[in-house]
Each structure stands twice: as structure tokens, then as C-alpha cells.
Amino acid sequence: MASQNLFIGSIAFATTDDSLKAHFEQIGPVASARVITDRETGRSKGFGFVEFENDDDNQKAIDQLNGSELDGRPINVSLARPKEDRR
DSSP states (O other), X not given: OOOOOEEEESOOTTOOHHHHHHHHTTTSOEEEEEEEEXXXXXXXXXXXXXXXXXXXXXXXXXXXXXXXXXXXXXXXXXXXXXXXXXX
């Protein structure tokens, strides 16, 4: 079974992959943290994804970090929905 990602919304444009990872490492070891950027401009789209090494940390992160401040903005933390097929 694939591990579950967390969707992180309302990310400040100044947030980087590294600062996102550092914010979530207070919960547990992070396997990956990625801020999604626009292909053409390279600017953040305002959301990203975090994957913990241990899926049990997902709910702890939602409970403790949803609404927390990262780079001056409160972030939204929820389980990511599966990616839909594009046709």
C-alpha cells in the first residue's frame, strides 16, 4: 500500500521545500516535502504535499499543525485526495 500524503494549503509564497519540511519535522521524520510551483514562472502555487516516513504521524500533524503559522501565514493541513486521471 502506498503511503498517504498530506495536502498543505494556504502556503506563503516565500515557503520553500526545506522550510516546509522543517516545520513538519517537529511531528516526526519526513520522507518528502514539496511546494508545488508554476512551470512557467517558478512561483509557488500556494500549496504543497508532505509525506511522513511513518503514516501514524499524519493524524498528529493534522491535529497539531492545521492552522499553525508558517512563514507568516496560517496553513491548512489535511489528507491528500488521490490524484485523478486526466484525459
